[in-house]
Amino acid sequence: MIRHTFGDRVFQAMNSGFLALLSIVVLYPLLYIISASISDPTYVNSGQMWLWPKGLTFEGYERVFRNPDIWRGYFNSAFYTVAGVLINLAVTLPCAYALARTGLPGRKPIALFIIFTMFFSGGLIPNYLLVKDLGMVNTYWALLLPAAASAINIIVSRTFFQSNISREMEEAAAIDGCSDFRMFFVIVLPLSKALIAVMALFYGVGHWNQYFGALIYLSDRDMFPLQLFLREILVQQEIASQMLMNGGDVEVLMAEQTRIAELIKYAVMIVAALPLIVVYPFVQRHFVQGVMIGSVKG
Incomplete structure (x- = not known):
């Protein structure tokens, strides 16, 4: 004791x-x-x-679940999240592992080029012109390909591979005839479950909460994510409140619309956050294990 x-x-x-x-x-x-x-x-x-x-x-939830736009946005956000995370992992992990290999020619200049993009970017107008010239405006790819990788996540993943995947193990596998691709998929990825879970969580939250990219690149309501419909509800509620303060012949109608918008606003917040709340407990163990990913270990 x-x-x-x-x-x-x-x-x-x-x-x-x-x-x-x-x-x-x-x-x-x-x-x-x-x-x-x-x-x-x-x-x-x-x-x-x-x-x-x-x-x-429960009128707010009843109206939310009866609204076809909400269900369409829910499906689109789920699609963007799943497809986006798969693309992110497919780009980030191989790139980070290649930068972690000491035998890669020019890996330091490449890493510096990636780090440079963390401090300087082309800006909104050049990005939009690039997406437009590639023919991705008003397509699903406009929200998936421009965000295919994050510089900070590549650097963090590279540090994880350098700290946790020993060079001796790679050399032993190479002596046994293991190719680089087989080493990455058969040896490295199974040892990197914590990294994969953390990266999937980081990227997934970003995709699920995004709305600005959809606001800029999309005009077809059939492709709007849930957060864009939520923004519409918030904007409509504010406009209705301003009209109510200005008075008018439709004051009673405006008051009712404001009441309904308030109900839907909070209900949609819960509906939008619910998937992340449900998924997080399943990745919490890996997330806690990977909290120190990217840190300096001695």
């Missing part, structure tokens, strides 16, 4: 109190949005609802 001193008990009490406070700070916004999504907007807008639901109603 380890005997704890008075100072140890004080430290544990303070540490537990800090972690409890931090948990409250993190969980309160989520609990507030959940409560607001099933509360009467009158109580939410007046500030009477601040923790638990008031005026319980």
